[in-house]
Amino acid sequence: MTLLKGENLAKSFDYLLFENLNFEIKEGESSAVLGVSGCGKSTLLHILSSLLKPDFGEVIYNNKSLYKLKNDDLIKIRRHDFGIIFQAHYLFKGFNAFENVELGALLGGQKIDDEILKKLDIKDVIHQKVGDLSGGQQQRVSIARVLSKKPRIIFADEPTGNLDSTTANEVMEIFFDYIKENRAGLVLVTHDENLAKKCSNRFLLQDKKLNIL
Numbered sequence: 001m002t003l004l005k006g007e008n009l010a011k012s013f014d015y016l017l018f019e020n021l022n023f024e025i026k027e028g029e030s031s032a033v034l035g036v037s038g039c040g041k042s043t044l045l046h047i048l049s050s051l052l053k054p055d056f057g058e059v060i061y062n063n064k065s066l067y068k069l070k071n072d073d074l075i076k077i078r079r080h081d082f083g084i085i086f087q088a089h090y091l092f093k094g095f096n097a098f099e100n101v102e103l104g105a106l107l108g109g110q111k112i113d114d115e116i117l118k119k120l121d122i123k124d125v126i127h128q129k130v131g132d133l134s135g136g137q138q139q140r141v142s143i144a145r146v147l148s149k150k151p152r153i154i155f156a157d158e159p160t161g162n163l164d165s166t167t168a169n170e171v172m173e174i175f176f177d178y179i180k181e182n183r184a185g186l187v188l189v190t191h192d193e194n195l196a197k198k199c200s201n202r203f204l205l206q207d208k209k210l211n212i213l
């Protein structure tokens with residue numbers, strides 16, 4: 001079943017990034033978007049994940065056109081159904097790791113899943129202030145926060161950018177297990193072709209188009 005579709009999307013800033021761009025993600029699928037720096041990968045992820053209105057085209061989720069929804073309804077979908085992970089993770093620095101993860105769980109009406117904390121290897125630091133954690137630990141806390149809300153779709157922009165390659169691979173396995181177990185979807189923006197190869201679909205954003213690899 002289709003989870004989300006982007007139809008005829010176009011976006012420009014100082015120059016045209018892409019146009020007539022179509023994208024679809026189905027239950028249980030992972031899609032990686034590759035492309036040179038500045039081609040518009042993060043912009044596309046923002047558009048698909050409800051954060052940025054395209055200049056043209058629609059994003060369809062649950063038979064609804066996201067950017068035609070009332071703001072409150074759009075925020076509900078973003079909070080409950082979408083898990084958005086950026087490299088610059090927006091953790092609450094004054095709170096400890098547990099409180100940050102708990103916030104994610106509460107947003108999705110879920111309880112913290114101890115398994116997620118174990119798999120991400122953050123149980124030992126869970127009561128520390130996130131500002132005191134290393135960059136990689138903070139990244140894993142932000143991933144735990146997103147997974148704890150049990151999103152239908154995970155949108156991740158270089159989610160393993162702060163992690164060494166072994167931890168990066170482990171984190172990717174956690175994503176893949178999650179989408180399999182929950183019939184969810186993963187849209188991943190990355191420069192790392194090895195990570196992209198692990199996804200069920202790979203696309204290259206080039207010449208203002210999304211090409212299937």
Ligand SMILES: Nc1ncnc2c1ncn2[C@@H]1O[C@H](COP(=O)(O)OP(=O)(O)OP(=O)(O)O)[C@@H](O)[C@H]1O
Nearest residue numbers: 013014017035036037038039040041042043044191
């Ligand atoms: N809010 C914005 N206002 C103006 N220009 C923007 C904005 N967001 C992105 N851009 C521009 O759009 C272009 C594409 O940016 P984007 O971050 O989507 O590229 P990217 O492919 O993800 O790059 P990278 O791989 O380096 O992260 C860049 O030239 C960037 O400066």
